[in-house]
Amino acid sequence: MSRYVYLLGSLPTSVIEKAHAQAFKDLPREKRRELFEELRPFLVEGEQAENDDNDLLARLVRRAEERRARRAVDTGGAAPSGGESAALDPRDGV
Structure with missing residues (x-):
């Protein structure tokens, strides 16, 4: 997991x-x-809410993965898998 986090942090978002x-x-x-x-849930203000084009999906997946x-x-290697955490923030269940 640490290698993956490193790659997400070191590769350009593009x-x-x-x-x-x-x-x-x-x-x-x-x-x-x-x-x-x-x-x-990863859409930010200003993005088209009804658009499923490849570039927008790629941006959303990058945000979700990050x-x-x-x-x-933050949780010592155990990514949340829904449950109680998802109730606090819907993005945790993705």
């Missing part, structure tokens, strides 16, 4: 997002929409 966008390119639209709905990695480090 590289991380480009890799994710490439992966999403081949997903059927229905799957992209499902993924977008799961990642909706958050998950930080939470894993």
